[in-house]
Amino acid sequence: MQDLDAIGELLQHPQTILITTHQNPDADAMGSSLGLAAYLKKRGHRVTVVTPTDYPQSLHWLAGNSDVVVFEERVRTAVTQLVDEADLLFCLDFSSLDRIRELGALIRQARGRKILIDHHLEPESFADLSLWDPTAAATAQLIFRLIVGLGHKDMIDVPMAECLYAGLMTDTGSFRHGSTTGDVHRMAADLLDLHIDVSSIHRRIYDNTSLDKLRMLGYVLNEKLVVVPEYKFAYITLSAEELKRFRSKTGDTEGLVNYALSVEGVVMAAILIDRGEEIRISFRSVGEFSVRELASAHFNGGGHRNAAGGRSRLSLAETEDWLLSVVPRYQQQLAETV
Numbered sequence: 001m002q003d004l005d006a007i008g009e010l011l012q013h014p015q016t017i018l019i020t021t022h023q024n025p026d027a028d029a030m031g032s033s034l035g036l037a038a039y040l041k042k043r044g045h046r047v048t049v050v051t052p053t054d055y056p057q058s059l060h061w062l063a064g065n066s067d068v069v070v071f072e073e074r075v076r077t078a079v080t081q082l083v084d085e086a087d088l089l090f091c092l093d094f095s096s097l098d099r100i101r102e103l104g105a106l107i108r109q110a111r112g113r114k115i116l117i118d119h120h121l122e123p124e125s126f127a128d129l130s131l132w133d134p135t136a137a138a139t140a141q142l143i144f145r146l147i148v149g150l151g152h153k154d155m156i157d158v159p160m161a162e163c164l165y166a167g168l169m170t171d172t173g174s175f176r177h178g179s180t181t182g183d184v185h186r187m188a189a190d191l192l193d194l195h196i197d198v199s200s201i202h203r204r205i206y207d208n209t210s211l212d213k214l215r216m217l218g219y220v221l222n223e224k225l226v227v228v229p230e231y232k233f234a235y236i237t238l239s240a241e242e243l244k245r246f247r248s249k250t251g252d253t254e255g256l257v258n259y260a261l262s263v264e265g266v267v268m269a270a271i272l273i274d275r276g277e278e279i280r281i282s283f284r285s286v287g288e289f290s291v292r293e294l295a296s297a298h299f300n301g302g303g304h305r306n307a308a309g310g311r312s313r314l315s316l317a318e319t320e321d322w323l324l325s326v327v328p329r330y331q332q333q334l335a336e337t338v
């Protein structure tokens, strides 16, 4: 835990603190941000969570949600003021300010000290202090380590524990990804000792799907899932028109790519989504095959070995063609992946 002591030192005195996280925040982004916010407020700091975009309704139950400021043009002045006032700016669950766009540009020139807490590979070196561990299963795990490391485990209450559990549960795929270690389970056990209702948390996050999203899933599985057996590859494309047809909201496309990866024999999957200003691509893989390498070499992106993303300025059809021209270069590696 690189700068734990230095961070502990800064938190000895009341500070004005801004916490931010990546765009389209998921449960780890929001759970770790709101869990940290609750802890820092309990210690007497002035804390605001600012997200670069909105996030799914299924996360709105997290403690402190109603105080979150979602960055958009009409609150630019207020957010600029928050950034200017902040003594400390915690950046959670992302490693590069470029990935949070306009908010990133504001934060880059902030006077306050920037503290990165993250588990992604290769952080950009914008932070003054960091708790960075790419082997951590979730940023929520690093927040837990921070609180415990500062000797405040007893300050973790039920709302905080629910936030941290939500992040840990989702980033480990409900405790089944390779990142699920003994430490992950020990943290979960500590949170469970506070009598949080894990089945309710699971239900609030996963069994909370809008009918529009389910109908889109049905459509995608029936009409849009393409399997390319010779490369053990499956992919999905979604046009802007299709998103509109199913009244798709933030987070509604989350997880679709996993259906492509779940096809028997498939070891790499992608989803290409037309977001208007660009095509966003999510990649998933199993085993040794690195979609991070593929995303950074051909799609101006990055991420983890088995979960990565990228973008393209071509049309959806052209991006699909480009992807289909890139994948055969990996045929040997894909063939060897099980």
Ligand code: 5GP
Binding pocket: 120, 281, 282, 283, 300, 301, 302, 303, 304, 307, 308, 309, 310, 311
């Ligand atoms: P997702 O497909 O869920 O959006 O992203 C999967 C993983 O890849 C996440 O850990 C995310 O941070 C990372 N990722 C997605 N897009 C990009 C990108 O454009 N650049 C980098 N460096 N990482 C990305």
Ligand code: MN
Binding pocket: 028, 029, 093, 119, 137, 138, 139, 171
């Ligand atoms: Mn995370």
